[in-house]
Amino acid sequence: xxxxxxxxxxxxxxxxxxxxxxxxxxxxxxxxxxxxxxxxxxxxxxxxxxxxxxxxxxxxxxxxxxxxxxxxxxxxxxxxxxxxxxxxxxxxxxxxxxxxxxxxxxxxxxxxxxxxxxxxxxxxxxxxxxxxxxxxxxxxxxxxxxxxxxxxxxxxxxxxxxxxxxxxxxxxxxxxxxxxxxxxxxxxxxxxxxxxxxxxxxxxxxxxxxxxxxxxxxxxxxxxxxxxxxxxxxxxxxxxxxxxxxxxxxxxxxxxxxxxxxxxxxxxxxxxxxxxxxxxxxxxxxxxxxxxxxxxxxxxxxxxxxxxxxxxxxxxxxxxxxxxxxxxxxxxxxxxxxxxxxxxxxxxxxxxxxxxxxxxxxxxxxxxxxxxxxxxxxxxxxxxxxxxxxxxxxxxxxxxxxxxxxxxxxxxxxx
Numbered sequence: 560x561x562x563x564x565x566x567x568x569x570x571x572x573x574x575x576x577x578x579x580x581x582x583x584x585x586x587x588x589x590x591x592x593x594x595x596x597x598x599x600x601x602x603x604x605x606x607x608x609x610x611x612x613x614x615x616x617x618x619x620x621x622x623x624x625x626x627x628x629x630x631x632x633x634x635x636x637x638x639x640x641x642x643x644x645x646x647x648x649x650x651x652x653x654x655x656x657x658x659x660x661x662x663x664x665x666x667x668x669x670x671x672x673x674x675x676x677x678x679x680x681x682x683x684x685x686x687x688x689x690x691x692x693x694x695x696x697x698x699x700x701x702x703x704x705x706x707x708x709x710x711x712x713x714x715x716x717x718x719x720x721x722x723x724x725x726x727x728x729x730x731x732x733x734x735x736x737x738x739x740x741x742x743x744x745x746x747x748x749x750x751x752x753x754x755x756x757x758x759x760x761x762x763x764x765x766x767x768x769x770x771x772x773x774x775x776x777x778x779x780x781x782x783x784x785x786x787x788x789x790x791x792x793x794x795x796x797x798x799x800x801x802x803x804x805x806x807x808x809x810x811x812x813x814x815x816x817x818x819x820x821x822x823x824x825x826x827x828x829x830x831x832x833x834x835x836x837x838x839x840x841x842x843x844x845x846x847x848x849x850x851x852x853x854x855x856x857x858x859x860x861x862x863x864x865x866x867x868x869x870x871x872x873x874x875x876x877x878x879x880x881x882x883x884x885x886x887x888x889x890x891x892x893x894x895x896x897x898x899x900x901x902x903x904x905x906x907x908x909x910x911x912x913x914x915x916x917x918x919x920x921x922x923x924x925x926x927x928x929x930x931x932x933x934x935x936x937x938x939x940x941x942x943x944x945x946x947x948x949x950x951x952x953x954x955x956x957x958x959x960x961x962x963x964x965x966x967x968x969x970x971x972x973x974x
Contacts, residue, residue: 598689601676605693608639609672610972613697616652616668617970620699623787628654632670641672648674656696659974667698699788699968705731706940706956710784717741719947720748726948728752730956735781742775785967786921786942792834792858820868823848830855841868847876854883860896867899870906878910882918882963890966892918901925901944919966937961
């Protein structure tokens with residue numbers, strides 16, 4: 560049989576359009592691979608910048624510098640090669656986040672980076688740019704490491720253990736002072752702690768030689784104040800009590816504003832859960848009263864001028880206090896205003912073998928004397944400008960045994 564005329568010519572006529580289609584597909588695929596690799600590299604760098612920016616903002620939250628969050632986040636993004644408004648880059652910082660599981664939570668920072676990346680090979684299919692985005696969220700998460708922290712940067716004896724006194728800490732001890740005797744343990748005194756860090760040096764006077772199980776680590780970088788992020792409780796408009804004193808009887812005390820503070824010398828006293836705003840008088844407990852308070856925060860301040868009050872708890876009766884287990888002041892038990900002057904002898908928290916102080920005791924600008932407490936509390940912590948330990952004292956870090964979480968935080972990348 561003879562071939563039909565034109566059959567060969569018909570087949571050959573299809574090669575060019577098919578080849579053109581295949582070539583276009585190959586170019587597009589090649590462009591996708593090459594440009595995609597470049598875009599992926601930018602995406603990786605951008606995610607690193609977003610993570611760093613979110614952490615930078617969270618660190619300012621930890622320091623209590625909410626006004627610096629945006630600047631810090633954009634600064635860290637710029638250090639990693641992505642500057643807002645440069646090369647069409649946008650660095651959006653949201654505190655609190657607008658999206659995700661932490662949306663609306665002011666303890667977290669959301670950072671979104673965006674930049675159009677020019678393409679090379681994909682231009683043949685009219686794709687001039689590819690917009691790359693990255694997102695990260697960082698914020699303050701519950702964390703407890705050191706539970707005895709002396710914040711003063713240069714004081715001698717910033718943490719002092721008096722003669723024959725013993726500090727037993729179920730977690731770390733940190734002294735920020737750079738003085739060569741920042742930590743002072745006097746004759747017969749002892750510290751038993753998991754870890755002891757000192758920015759400066761330490762000394763054991765007299766027969767003191769029992770800092771166990773390990774000697775303090777010196778030249779340690781100072782710890783940030785882990786409660787700097789917390790905002791003071793708002794002052795109630797109307798007072799609940801004026802120069803409020805209890806000398807006996809069964810008394811139930813309501814949370815609120817106490818002008819002139821609260822003084823207890825006797826009786827059976829129950830504090831109902833809530834915030835007790837002590838304005839100008841502090842909290843004084845002496846004698847042998849029975850005093851209980853579950854879910855309470857005592858905030859000592861002075862908005863009226865005149866003499867500042869202190870925490871002066873020296874009673875020999877029953878003292879049973881625990882911090883709130885929810886809300887913005889969870890874990891906070893005693894809090895001295897950051898503006899309080901550092902006067903001698905400072906505040907005193909002195910208990911006995913049955914005392915329970917479960918929560919954080921926060922004296923950021925003042926001295927505190929802590930004495931003679933038992934192991935009744937599942938956990939407690941002392942964060943103060945300077946600290947003196949008197950008597951046999953236990954600071955416990957068994958957080959898992961309590962329904963109250965510690966208020967201390969650390970900056971953590973979460974998304």
